[in-house]
Amino acid sequence: MLRARSQTVGPWESFGLCPYGAYYLIFPLHEPAGRIPWVATEKDYTGDDYGMLRARSEAIGTWEQFTITWHGSGPDYITIKARANDRYVTTERNWTGSRFGMLRARSTTAGPWERFQ
Template structure:
């Protein structure tokens, strides 16, 4: 019964999807401008790049070989990011900031991997797939993050930025920040997507080591 309800909600149109990120006004996350930063990779373990090779195109990012497990906290939602493995169709494995701190489990554990000291990362989702920004999607789903990649390309790569102790992930292919859509409704509420035009309050993240 629960699966049927979830499926029915997921396939429904995005209720607030018509609003572009450019139309959203929100407070900045800190007092200054974000600066290039890095995620702490202390204790990271070596890992081969998925698929046996990297295909990073013009970004020329060096091989990413060290991984560390983190839970990702969204300040905008006050929740941990989860991979929605029960969702179906094009929303299968959508990333959504919906888990309270005292309820975090395996769906909230992501492996962050880097070869440059945590300045550039890719993420392996709990499903074992890479977190991908779906820029081929249209409308409110454009830029949705979900676990479905099998090799690292520009849609699976993120630069790390910081401001006043908070962190931001930016996809280099579009120059867009990962944002939490707290204005969406239903099963898309708090969707994580790489479409943010600035490092503001909806984009601010915290990485808690596991």
């Protein structure tokens, strides 16, 4: 599960983007060479796990494709929209324990919790 929870940037907080047609693929930079698990949207999960982002895919399909939109001139922030369910990725900031900061593609609008720098 991907979570936005760290106060510092290290190897586990670093991700790469790869253009893929009109979309992007997201992958963690901390994985060993030769194995790239693409980030996927778990759209078949139910309840609180619906839309959870996980770095687990070894093949590329609709679940691994995202639209990245830059806002501002800096960019000031980006939004990430999953192709799998056409929802914006949000950070679950009000949850506690192991789900704190979980990233899920669940929002139909891009508000403060759907903005990333």
